[in-house]
Amino acid sequence: MDVRGRWRGVPGRKLMNSAPQEPGGDRIEPRTVAAKNIARGERLASGVAGGFLLSWMRRGPRFLRLPLLAGAGYMLARALRGRDPVAEAVEVRRLRKDGAGPFIAERSVTIQRDRDQVYGLWRDLESLPRWMNRIESVRVIDDRLSHWIAHAPAGRKISWDAEITQERAPEYLAWRSLPGSIVDTHGDVEFRHAPGDRGTEVRVRIHYQIPGGTAAVLLAHFLGERPDVQLQDDLRRFKQLAEAGETAVVEGQPAGGTGSATVFEPPAGKGRLPVSREAEKPGRKVRSTARRAAKGGEGS
Amino acid sequence: MKAVCWQGTRDVRVETVPDPKILNPRDAVVEVTSTAISGLDLHMYDGAMPAMEPGTILGHEFMGKVVETGREVKEVKTGDRVVVAFPIACGACWFCRHELWALCDNTNPEAELAEAAFGYAPAGVFGSSRLMGGYAGGQAEYVRVPFADIGALKIEDDGLADEQALFLSDILPAGWMAAEECGIAEGDTVAVWGCGPVGQFALRSATLLGAGRTIAIDEVGVRLKLAADQGAQSMERNGHDVVEVLKLLTGGRGPDACIDAVGMEAHGNGLAAMYERAKQRIIPETDRPQVLREAIQACRKGGTLSLAGTYSGLADKIPLGAAFSKGLTLRMGPTHVQRYMRPLLQRIQQGEIDPQVIISHRLTLDEAPRAYRILRDREEGCTKVVMRTKAGG
Numbered sequence: 143m144d145v146r147g148r149w150r151g152v153p154g155r156k157l158m159n160s161a162p163q164e165p166g167g168d169r170i171e172p173r174t175v176a177a178k179n180i181a182r183g184e185r186l187a188s189g190v191a192g193g194f195l196l197s198w199m200r201r202g203p204r205f206l207r208l209p210l211l212a213g214a215g216y217m218l219a220r221a222l223r224g225r226d227p228v229a230e231a232v233e234v235r236r237l238r239k240d241g242a243g244p245f246i247a248e249r250s251v252t253i254q255r256d257r258d259q260v261y262g263l264w265r266d267l268e269s270l271p272r273w274m275n276r277i278e279s280v281r282v283i284d285d286r287l288s289h290w291i292a293h294a295p296a297g298r299k300i301s302w303d304a305e306i307t308q309e310r311a312p313e314y315l316a317w318r319s320l321p322g323s324i325v326d327t328h329g330d331v332e333f334r335h336a337p338g339d340r341g342t343e344v345r346v347r348i349h350y351q352i353p354g355g356t357a358a359v360l361l362a363h364f365l366g367e368r369p370d371v372q373l374q375d376d377l378r379r380f381k382q383l384a385e386a387g388e389t390a391v392v393e394g395q396p397a398g399g400t401g402s403a404t405v406f407e408p409p410a411g412k413g414r415l416p417v418s419r420e421a422e423k424p425g426r427k428v429r430s431t432a433r434r435a436a437k438g439g440e441g442s
Numbered sequence: 443m444k445a446v447c448w449q450g451t452r453d454v455r456v457e458t459v460p461d462p463k464i465l466n467p468r469d470a471v472v473e474v475t476s477t478a479i480s481g482l483d484l485h486m487y488d489g490a491m492p493a494m495e496p497g498t499i500l501g502h503e504f505m506g507k508v509v510e511t512g513r514e515v516k517e518v519k520t521g522d523r524v525v526v527a528f529p530i531a532c533g534a535c536w537f538c539r540h541e542l543w544a545l546c547d548n549t550n551p552e553a554e555l556a557e558a559a560f561g562y563a564p565a566g567v568f569g570s571s572r573l574m575g576g577y578a579g580g581q582a583e584y585v586r587v588p589f590a591d592i593g594a595l596k597i598e599d600d601g602l603a604d605e606q607a608l609f610l611s612d613i614l615p616a617g618w619m620a621a622e623e624c625g626i627a628e629g630d631t632v633a634v635w636g637c638g639p640v641g642q643f644a645l646r647s648a649t650l651l652g653a654g655r656t657i658a659i660d661e662v663g664v665r666l667k668l669a670a671d672q673g674a675q676s677m678e679r680n681g682h683d684v685v686e687v688l689k690l691l692t693g694g695r696g697p698d699a700c701i702d703a704v705g706m707e708a709h710g711n712g713l714a715a716m717y718e719r720a721k722q723r724i725i726p727e728t729d730r731p732q733v734l735r736e737a738i739q740a741c742r743k744g745g746t747l748s749l750a751g752t753y754s755g756l757a758d759k760i761p762l763g764a765a766f767s768k769g770l771t772l773r774m775g776p777t778h779v780q781r782y783m784r785p786l787l788q789r790i791q792q793g794e795i796d797p798q799v800i801i802s803h804r805l806t807l808d809e810a811p812r813a814y815r816i817l818r819d820r821e822e823g824c825t826k827v828v829m830r831t832k833a834g835g
Contacts, residue, residue, distance in 0.1 A: 254536045340536055375554065382548045386532035386589070387514065388466040390551040390566060395578045395586055396459040398447025398497040 185221050192217030243326075243351040247370040250345040251377040253384050257333050260342045261312030263384055264331065273379035273389065276372070300324050326351040344380075348373060444831075445499045445582035446810040451489030454500065454814050456807065462578060462586035467514035470590030472524060475834030476604040477504040477581045477807070479817055479827045480612055481638055481705065482752055486570065487814050491754060493555060493572040502528035502568040503611040504580025505604060506833065508594070517591040524594040526587055527779035528612045529565040530577065533592040537565075544776035549588065550575040564776060573754070581810060583831050595783045599791065605828060606790055609639070609797045615782035617643025617703070620750035621651050623773035624699035629654035633688060633697035633740065634674075635733045636704035637665035639800045639826045640750050644701050645674045646795060657691060659684060664823045668799065685740045696742035704733040705751020731757040738765045749774035803827045 180188070195214035199207050219227050253260050263269070267288050271277045278299065281289045291301040302323035308316040308330070318328035329348035336343045350369065382389045447457045462471055480503055485491050505525035508518055518524065529544035531537075537545040546565035550556055552572045556563035559573055566588075569579015578586065587594055597607050617640045624632060632648040634641050637660035645656045649672075658669035658676045666676040677687060688697060737747055738761050747770055765772065789795045802825040805813050813827045 252536075254534065254539065371554070378553055381535075382532075385534040386468070386548040387534075388468055390549050390553075390575065390588070391465055392551050392576050392578070394463060394465050396443075396445065396462050396582075397495075397499060397578065398445065398449065398455065398457040398459055 180220060180224060180226055182224075185224055188217045189221030192221055237352075241352045245350040245369045246348070247373040248345075248347045249370060249373045249377055250343060251374075251381050252336050252340055252343050253381050254341040255384050257312045257335060257342045260344060260384055261315075261333050263380070264315065264333075264344075265311070273383055274376050275379070302327075324353075326353055344377065346373060346377065443583035444807060445578075446501060446807065448486055448494060448498045448500050449496050452487060452815075452818075454487060454811055456810050459499065459582075462582075462584050464510055464512045465586065466588060467512040468589050468591065469512040470508050470515055470518055470587045470594065471510040472504070472506045472526065472580075472585050472587050472590075472594070473509045473833050474504050474506040474580055474583060474585055474831050476506070476608050477501050477829050477831070478608060478611075479503075479581070479810075479813055479829070481640065482570065483814070484818050485705075485752060485754070487818060491571045491573075492559070493552075495572055495576060498569065498571075498576065499578040499582050499585075500569040501579035501581030501585075502570065503608060503613065504568075504585060505597070505608050505611065506580075506585075506831075508590070509584070511590065515590050518594050518596065522594075523597045523600070524590075525597060525607045525610045525783070526568075526580065526585075527593045527595070527610075527615075527783060528567050529593075529776060529779055530567060530575070530588050531565055531592050531780060532589055538592070541778055541781045543592075543778040543780040545778075552576055567776075581807065581829065583807070583833065592780060595787065597787070602791065603798075604830075604834065605798050605801060606796075607787065608828065609643075609800075610779075610783045610786055610790075612777065612779060613639045614643050614786055614795070614797055615779045616640045616750055616777040617645075618647040618782050618786060619777050620644045620701045620703060620748045621647035621653075623748040624648070624651075624701065624746045625771075626651045626653050626699060628652045630698040631655045631657065631692055631695075632699045632701065633657040633659060633737075634669075634701045634703055635659045635737060636702070636751060637662070637669045637676075638703065641665075641701070641703035642668060642672065642800050643795075643797075644703050644750060645669055646672055648699075648701075649673060650789070650794060657688065657697065662820055664802075665825060668825065672799070684736050688740045692742075696740055696745065698742055699746045699748065700737040700741045701748045701750055702733045702737050703750045705749070705753055731760060735759070735761055738768075738770065741768065741770055743768045744770070746771040746773065750777075752776075800826045801828050805829050807831045 192214045195210050195217060199210035199214065202210065216227065267280045267282050270280050276292050278291045278293055280291075283289060283303075286305050288304050288306075289301065290304055291299055294300045302325055303320045304317050304323075304327075305320060306315065306317050307328075308314065313333050314330065316328070316330035319326055327348065327350045329346065331347075332343075332345045334343045334345070348369065379389045443459060443461050444456055445459045447455055447459070449455055464471060479501075482491075482502065483500055486494055486500065505523070508520050508522045508524055511518060511520060527543070529546065530549040531543040531546040532548040535547040537543070537547055544565050544567075547563075549566040550563040551566065552575055553563035556573050564574070566575025566577050568577050568585070569581065570577070577588070595610065620640070621632070621644050624630075626632060626648060630653050632645075632653045632655070634644050634648070634656065637645075637658045641658065641660070642665075645658055648656050656674040658666060658674040659679055660666050660669070660676070661679045663678075666678060670676045675691065677684070677691070689695075731753070733751070734747075734749070734757070741747055745768070747765070749772070753774075786795065790797060802823055803813065803816070805827060807829045810829060813829060816822050816824045817827050
């Protein structure tokens with residue numbers, strides 16, 4: 143897949159510490175109000191500082207008590223929540239006023255199917271939620287117009303109307319949200335014959351801009367989680383559906399407990415479980431391995 | 443049902459877990475009768491596999507009876523006796539159409555993770571780490587088999603014992619492919635490092651493919667004897683300069699093809715081996731490539747190196763200059779099992795290959811923790827463990 147997704151972040155204070163960085167990408171990390179915005183060391187230091195301020199408050203002169211209490215509260219809030227309340231407030235205000243974005247993602251994928259088939263699958267808008275993770279439903283109004291409902295954070299939903307602005311079946315499709323929508327988005331997709339019986343190359347560009355207003359705070363988080371990765375995931379599912387007829391899943395399969403599950407005891411005399419010692423200190427090294435790999439998955 | 447679950451380094455337990463269900467239209471559920479422990483399982487047991495999730499049901503060599511099928515499963519029917527290929531393949535993508543089954547584009551639900559590690563994601567496999575999709579495995583009483591029409595081979599011959607067919611799931615095709623990739627010409631000399639099950643099958647396959655001489659290299663006497671019984675010249679590794687001895691044995695030319703059937707967990711001697719072990723302890727993603735280094739040195743000019751042993755991470759100090767200067771061909775990769783199951787089943791039925799010879803231990807599923815331990819520590823002359831479930835009798 144072509145990795146050309148890129149952030150055009152808004153200038154200002156960096157709000158996320160562990161910036162997901164992809165090799166070769168010149169991205170500026172996403173700015174989301176929900177992310178933790180201070181490092182772990184800093185959190186610890188804030189906690190210690192808050193403790194000191196509290197103990198000074200009890201011993202120090204009376205006129206200093208209120209400022210010290212405020213200072214301690216600020217420090218402890220930083221330590222406990224992993225976020226700086228001041229920076230957060232500034233960020234929320236900025237988002238309300240200016241909105242966020244533009245977020246731009248561009249990816250491509252090759253699908254071992256005829257262009258007509260691939261185009262047809264894409265053009266069947268009402269079936270898009272089968273592979274677009276964050277879209278709950280699409281209702282086609284007419285040839286041009288459709289109504290979109292998407293999952294937003296905290297179980298909320300957002301919706302908007304979109305129109306197809308250009309269509310050249312089976313090679314090109316462009317769309318945009320109608321003016322005044324809660325999210326300002328436009329995008330296009332190109333379908334090309336891949337050389338040498340390799341099916342169809344699908345190349346997608348999506349552009350989001352979040353206008354100001356209360357919703358911006360919510361949406362910045364929603365759309366701010368690496369739209370290029372989200373797009374790639376969606377395209378992967380699209381390809382799986384187009385080629386294999388289903389998407390690969392493991393959710394719902396059985397697994398052993400993580401330490402607390404019922405352990406089957408072998409019948410007496412048939413050999414003891416050789417895990418008695420290690421079992422008490424469950425594979426720490428290995429978990430950290432898993433975590434490292436998971437981090438790798440975020441491109442760090 | 444009962445299942446063998448990975449809970450950490452050297453910690454596998456037989457636990458009671460929910461039965462698997464059909465999750466996708468092309469799934470089937472198989473009631474397992476026989477299952478085996480492989481070298482890859484030992485990598486996980488030793489904690490050398492990145493991105494392992496505690497609770498993962500292990501096992502990618504298994505066979506049994508189909509008990510349920512999804513609505514899009516056409517070939518496989520309830521009641522069929524099947525052996526299942528360890529790579530999960532969709533059958534429709536470019537890779538499947540070119541018989542590169544283990545590289546299927548569409549079966550890794552954690553493709554993003556694998557793409558970060560490898561650039562592109564290989565196929566999902568049963569009973570392994572999240573890098574390989576995190577599918578539950580077949581060391582269990584039941585297992586869900588995605589894309590059953592592609593991965594499950596029906597065994598029509600009821601007279602054929604489980605133990606004859608079981609290894610079609612992984613190690614027999616692995617050994618065969620390792621030999622096939624050597625491009626053996628009539629009379630070639632083929633050296634095989636590692637005389638575990640894959641190595642044994644590679645030796646046998648090399649002979650069937652026309653090799654004039656096979657040389658088996660290992661440290662364990664039992665394994666070398668097994669190789670010698672099958673007609674290979676065997677060579678004890680301990681205390682010998684492998685490269686020098688191979689020169690002596692081949693009239694100074696070096697083997698025409700070298701097969702590494704050991705992989706990332708190579709046991710070596712001396713300082714280099716200690717360095718590799720220390721490094722692997724610090725960075726679990728690191729492979730220990732001593733065998734690869736030896737094979738590159740030993741191989742004749744213009745020869746072929748075929749890697750059958752699993753590598754999953756990083757390796758350093760590979761003598762690339764030697765490989766380049768000698769114009770070696772390097773072949774490697776996970777086994778495209780589906781490509782070989784049918785022809786190899788025929789060879790078994792014709793008596794050309796007797797897979798049973800490698801089995802040293804026949805245990806029950808309940809004895810899995812002990813089975814892993816003795817296989818890993820090579821106790822009791824352990825070369826290969828087959829476990830029967832209750833359904834397997």
